[in-house]
Amino acid sequence: MQKDNNKLNWGILSSAKIARQKVIPALQKSDMTGTITMASRTPESALQWASDLNIRACSGDYQTLLEDPDIDVIYNPLPNHLHVPMTIAALEAGKHVLCEKPIALSSQQLAELTIAAAKYPHLCVMEAFMYRHHPRWQMLLDLIERENLGEIGFMHVSFTYFNRDPGNVRNQADIGGGALYDIGCYCLAVSRLLLAREPQRLLASQQIDADFNIDKMTSGLIDFGAAQVSFNCSTQLAAGQYLEIQCERGRLRIDDPFALDSGDTEILLYDNGQLPAKKISVPYNDHYLSQIDDFSQAILTAQPVPYGLDDAEAIMRLIEAVQQSHATQAWVQLNDNI
Structure with missing residues (x-):
């Protein structure tokens, strides 16, 4: 060949x-x-x-x-x-x-x-993590600066769907099933992406399915110091996903932030909480293609990949902190300097 x-x-x-x-x-x-x-x-x-x-x-x-x-x-x-x-x-x-x-x-x-x-x-x-190769995230950060919304103070991210098929890999504990591993990791990763720093501590709770012995729902609060992030994920709730960001002088919402675009999407901007929201159009992007192109470009030019194993380690620490917090029913410290 x-x-x-x-x-x-x-x-x-x-x-x-x-x-x-x-x-x-x-x-x-x-x-x-x-x-x-x-x-x-x-x-x-x-x-x-x-x-x-x-x-x-x-x-x-x-x-x-x-x-x-x-x-x-x-x-x-x-x-x-x-x-x-x-x-x-x-x-x-x-x-x-x-x-x-x-x-x-x-x-x-x-x-x-x-x-x-x-x-x-x-x-x-x-x-x-294909979603982070979508240009909407930089657009969102640019929008916060352009509209003078101030610092991000609070975010909430939710990702859910319903699946109780015992043959599905997501419902098999021995091979890494459960909501946290499958979709909760998106919630954890996007908080780091947007706040561009590591969190200080975390508090979380899980609901364990008695039949499958996997977490059917995981929720938590992540303390980033000047900002906090709440999240919930579930494999046994009606399907849906959204992200809300509250800044000092405005609020933003993105629906289906991790889904593949079916066309142009929108960022909803509530300036000082006023209705109706301003709708900012986000051009169509196949984030799977963007991910492949970014990865391929790094290989072909012998450059570092956009997200290396150090980034994966940071997300893994958060996943394990969620598990530890649920087990101990207490805050888990993530930063020894606080």
Whole structure:
């Protein structure tokens, strides 16, 4: 196969829904994508899905895909407990890796990945929080400054859906199921993104499903010092997601902040709380494509990825702080200097 040095050949680990419906279509739109090859637990499954998606199928299992010398990058959307071991296996095979969130299930797991990645400094690894590659976040921060809204004092972020399917990976505790790992990590990550600093302490509570032994709802309060963030996530409430930001002289709201745009979206601005809200249009953006382009550009130009494993470690600390706070029913200190 003739290799185009301006394009990257991708290998997809599994036929996961997010790969089929979001990431592969985005890869097919990218000018930096070469071939796309899917592997599954069985070659027959990969062949069927690859035919439907108009991509290549791996002739063998996951290891066969990793050993393919023509593949440059691995996308890892496997169940959460396989994120670290299969990402390390991909690095050992000489591949860059874009791994779905959460990239690990514990700080110990993430440390293992960090040690492994340090052995291959020429390879890129990034956690796939696609939403933060959307330009709306910089637009929002620019809007706060342009409209002279003052400092952010409080934010609330909510992300919920309903799923009690016992066969769904999100309802299986032994492979990293639960609301916190699946969607709560978005709530934690976006607070750091917008406030651009680390929190000082955290208080959280979880509701545990008696049948699945996973958190069906997690809620909490994160203290950033001059600002606070409340959040809730659930896998057993009506589907919805939104973010509200309260500044000194205005309030903003974004609906569906983590969803793939279906067209232009809006930021609602309540200037000094007055109604009706001013509607600021946000142009359509496929944040899966933006994520792929940002990651691919870093690889092709030998530059650092936009979000490295140090960022993943900061989010992992918050996830574990939520778990600790629930277990102890107390605030968890995150900053020793307070």
